[in-house]
Amino acid sequence: MVRPGQRAVALALTLGSVTTVQVAASFAKSLFAATGPLTLVFLRQLTAGVILALAARPRPRGHDRRDWSVLASYCAAVVTMNIAIYQSMARIPVGLAVTIEFLGPLVVAVATGRGGRDLVWAGLAAAGVVVLGWSPGHLTLAGVGWALVAAAGWAGYILVSPAVGRRWRGVEPVAWANLAGAVILLGPVLSRHGAVLLEPWVWGAGLAIGLFNSVVPYSFELQALRHLERHVFSVLMSVEPAVAALTALVVLGEALRPMDWVAIGCVVLASVGVARSGRRRFGRAGRAPGTRPEA
Numbered sequence: 001m002v003r004p005g006q007r008a009v010a011l012a013l014t015l016g017s018v019t020t021v022q023v024a025a026s027f028a029k030s031l032f033a034a035t036g037p038l039t040l041v042f043l044r045q046l047t048a049g050v051i052l053a054l055a056a057r058p059r060p061r062g063h064d065r066r067d068w069s070v071l072a073s074y075c076a077a078v079v080t081m082n083i084a085i086y087q088s089m090a091r092i093p094v095g096l097a098v099t100i101e102f103l104g105p106l107v108v109a110v111a112t113g114r115g116g117r118d119l120v121w122a123g124l125a126a127a128g129v130v131v132l133g134w135s136p137g138h139l140t141l142a143g144v145g146w147a148l149v150a151a152a153g154w155a156g157y158i159l160v161s162p163a164v165g166r167r168w169r170g171v172e173p174v175a176w177a178n179l180a181g182a183v184i185l186l187g188p189v190l191s192r193h194g195a196v197l198l199e200p201w202v203w204g205a206g207l208a209i210g211l212f213n214s215v216v217p218y219s220f221e222l223q224a225l226r227h228l229e230r231h232v233f234s235v236l237m238s239v240e241p242a243v244a245a246l247t248a249l250v251v252l253g254e255a256l257r258p259m260d261w262v263a264i265g266c267v268v269l270a271s272v273g274v275a276r277s278g279r280r281r282f283g284r285a286g287r288a289p290g291t292r293p294e295a
Contacts, residue, residue, distance in 0.1 A: 012229040014236045017217035017224070022094070022244045024213035026251035029089050032203055037086035039193045042185040043206020045082060048214035049178030058172040067167045070136045071176060074157065074164045078177040080186060081153030084146045091143030092252045095245025096132065099264050100144060102271060103129070104151030109274045121273040128266030138260070170216075178214070189275055231275055238244055238271035 028040045063071075081101075088097040103125060110122045132139060164173045189197070196202050225233060241264045248254040256264075 006227040010224040010226070011232075013220040014228065014233055016261045017220035018237060018240050018243050019247065020220070021211050021217045022098070022240065022247040023251065024148055025089065025098075025244065025270070026094055026143065026248045027205075028086065028209050028213070029094060029248075030252060032086075032090050033275070035196050035202055035205075036189075036193045037090045038083070038185060038190050039163035039196055040206060040209055041082050041086050042189045043203065044210045044213055045079075045178040045181035047207050047210025049175055049180075049182055050217075051210075051215050052171055052175035052218075053112050053179060056171045056175045058175050063167070064121070070163045070167055071173060074173050075177040075180040077153045077156035077160060078174075079153075079181040081150050081157065083185075084150035084153060084183060085263035088143050088146035088150060091140050091146065091244070093256060093260075094252070095241060095254065095256060095264060096138060096260060097147045097150075099128070099241040099267050100132075100147035101150040101154060102238075102267055103148075104154035105158055105278040106267070106271055106274060107151075108155045112211070117277050118274060121277070124266050124273070125270035128263040131263040131266065134259075141185040142244050148271055156245065174218070235272050236274035238275055239268055242268055 028037075029046070031040060085097060085101055088101070106122075106125055110118045168176075221233075245254075245256055245261070245264055249256070
């Protein structure tokens with residue numbers, strides 16, 4: 001039985017995770033002009049990969065070809081998502097990039113659902129997209145395109161995760177995915193921004209982003225899920241687009257127009273609705289749209 005105090009701490013940790021991720025993302029964007037987004041994705045994944053590898057001590061032995069094939073799909077989804085969302089944030093406001101990215105898990109949740117209400121939530125999310133497209137304002141085709149790639153990566157992550165969980169233990173897949181991303185990005189980063197890596201402050205910034213964009217929220221979420229129902233956790237995670245917009249406003253001064261907030265609100269409400277529907281269909285172990293790969 002979960003005690004009220006434990007539940008309160010779990011709620012605080014979940015909201016803390018959401019806030020930490022988005023503050024780190026806004027901080028990363030503030031450095032894009034000096035480092036380029038690829039450099040910070042590389043440093044973020046390198047930091048997270050090394051720390052998680054030390055904690056998990058992944059073992060390459062004892063796995064067959066199918067295990068490695070599933071892990072490769074998982075790594076591709078995670079790396080694609082991380083690269084794409086930073087590329088999107090470099091071109092459009094953080095809040096809008098995260099809102100579009102959230103369509104990935106939302107589409108998966110609706111497509112795998114069985115209730116008619118899910119169609120209502122899908123319609124609400126679609127209305128949010130229409131609002132964004134009707135009066136694009138801050139949007140660019142490249143920024144939206146990268147956000148949609150991030151959404152596809154997130155959807156792929158959700159679909160492949162069950163198979164990865166059956167074939168790999170604990171946080172091994174997360175460690176492998178981050179290390180793989182660092183290796184993949186090493187060449188492009190050295191060729192485009194190699195001189196930047198000679199600056200000590202860049203490594204310090206990369207370490208901070210890796211910690212607060214991946215490792216710290218991952219730890220928070222692990223602790224929260226021990227004392228919090230899955231659907232409650234997912235509902236709280238569903239407010240992330242709004243948190244992203246607010247933190248970007250504070251950290252970067254990215255002010256959005258009223259119609260942008262309406263679009264964000266539609267996607268948030270749709271995510272919350274699907275999360276609550278998931279509770280009714282699947283109980284405490286229900287699927288929900290609002291969980292990041294760190295969870």
